[in-house]
Amino acid sequence: MGLLSHPITLVADWLRNLFLGWGLSQGLTTVLLYLIAAIVVASLANGWVIFLIWFERKIVGRMQDRIGPNRVGPYGLLQPFADLIKIITKEIIFPDKADKPLYVIAPLLMDAAIIAIWAVIPLVPMVGMDFNVAALYTIAVGAFATLGIILAGWSSNNKFALVSAFRTVAQMISYEVPTVLALLVPVLLAGTMSLQGIVEAQHVWYIVLAPLAFLIYFIASVAEVGRTPFDLLEAESEIVAGFHIEYSGMLFATFYVGDFLHAFTIGMLGAVLFLGGWRGPGAEAYPILGLIYLWIKAFVVYFVGVWVRGTLPRLRIDQMMNFCWKFLTPLALILLVEAAVVDRLLLGFTPWGRGLVHLAINVFIGALVIAYARAYDNRRKRERPLAAKPGQYPVARPPQPAAEAQSD
Amino acid sequence: MTAMQIVFLITAVVTLFAAFRTVTTPNLIHAALWLILALAGVAVFYALLNANFFAVIQVVVYIGAIAILMVFAIMLTRREMRDRGKQTSGRWWWAAILGAVFFAGVTWMIEAVALPSQPTAAVPASSIADLGKALVNPNGYVIPFEVASVLLLAALIGAVFVAWTRHNS
């Protein structure tokens, strides 16, 4: 029972005895312990966002051949703090026509929904809760985030905000379908909805058993967060700033922070569901190692998201909807059937044997999908060839400035 | 009075108030939001009943989908969103009397019957798996299970058929 092997149990027991020693009742002690645990986890999440904001700006800046934040502190590390201090002293504007209670509730609801996901993430082995519907819980709190966006758009009393909110909600609910279906695959393979149980069942990481489901989950989650290339909802060039156009000061910052936290949270969920969560050498003996493993895995998934964001251009809304409904959803349905039928036939296999068969079938399905997509693309090109000849720009070019009078 | 009972009473007051506002607010969007609060209250009841799965499903299905669908429908069917004028029909007092009588009658019935205040057993840990097994068990609910999927298919076909006309887009 060393500090290294059971640090959390040790601290919890110490605190419990401390509170009991003060003469508090058993129930109240439990409530206090839970409160402390919740505050620790939520602060961890929120504090981490400060680093993420710096990291993402720096990395995306480098990817796009810029320097990124570099003025405040070494490597611009203190930039987020400067931003925080600035934005916290900004005026919060309440538009005259806004529906004020809802206008304030909306960002709080959205941010709270994202923080709430952290309640069920198994950060370390053994400790933490074994909530038997945790996987669905992560979807359920997402419903409140959607609600927050509708409220923000509607209560702002602004056409841009409302149009954007509706687009966002249409996008979020559309991409929730492949998310839910892809999430069903690890639940089915593990035979439980408890995230702790899913991690424990991953003797072989589910990314081996279901790589395509992981991809779908990742893409659909990124789209649900609404990051580039799925950031139509706040396409500055089209609808000004999106559903939070009227927001300012800390209310706006709440949306902004929620966005970053959500991005990392989906990395966390991806790591828990498909990358073995806290699993790693020595994690069972030293739970703190498990936390570090989980954090690294989550960070890798998050980094891929940032990478995609820094690289790809924005999609058009019809392309985005088509991609969801006509590609991801059917593929997720096929994968679900595949996982259900194949896993039943592999009952007696060892974990690795099972994993390799699943992997082979997934690769096969993936190859088929790519071949189909190629064929579709070729057919489309044949049917509707681009007007431009090779060597020319395939897009309409602005008229060449024959005279200087063109420019204004 | 235990802590659970206090939680129950608070939830009951909030839920019923939200439900009352749902049926009385003139502004339809506000009515939809009150409805969402009432539905969330029902989810808390499910949690208090140890029906974890249903508490979560309540939020996913009702708040995440049905309420959103309603908000969309409200926005689609108003030429202007602010609702003016009376929202209740002239015979609302009839409805009020009927509701009150119904409530009184049911309450009287509930009080007349001796009901247990303790559950007969704890909820087994495997209740969700049991539900899953029962839903696909030929001696259980496999017919309702498959009929439900046909119902959903029919509902989707019907709804898309009714709502969607090409010239309307």
Next chain:
Amino acid sequence: MNNWLYIAIFLFVAVLFPTALVVVGLLLGPKRPNPIKTDTYECGVQTWGETWVQFKIQYYLFALVFLVFDIEVAFLYPWAVAYKALPLFAVLEGVLFIVLLTAALIYAWRKGALEWS
């Protein structure tokens, strides 16, 4: 029950965090509203007409298909949790459910309900 207690406390904390930040922002920030500042922001152009305008049917159709797929959660998740203990026949019943769901998707697709524009 303890799980729900933890979740309730966590939800409370989750609401508390952003609320605290916004309250601090309200306290520290200036409050100097004027009619131009609190007017509806539309890039400086005067707003025109009602904000709460009517929307196109497409939003509704997406929400509709989404609803059908959302209900499937209530049926397929218990099935997936029970999966390990099910005979092959019962697994295939679940697959039949998924196939019917796919039929719904295909109908909406062929009908053109999934086309934006």
Next chain:
Amino acid sequence: MIPLNWYLIVAAALFSIGLYGVLSRKNAVAILMGVELMLNAVNINLLTFWRYRAPTTTAGMAFSVIVFAVAAAEVSVGLALFIAVYRRFKTIVTDEIDLMKW
């Protein structure tokens, strides 16, 4: 523990409020909201009796899952009808949809 009849009374109240909404509202979407409240009241009863009388069986749970599916089907078709009606009559206030009055 919470006595069983508390749940039943709350459910009855919820049902009555929903009933009032269905009967008194003029807007069709608002009527549907009342129907949702009534369905929820029914579901509370189903799950309450499941919890208190037969928690080891699955009948109560299976029934409420079906209620969920029926509610969803009802909402999707109902709202689609209202949208079609709105397109035809430019209103979904039920008093004004009187083509079949005579």
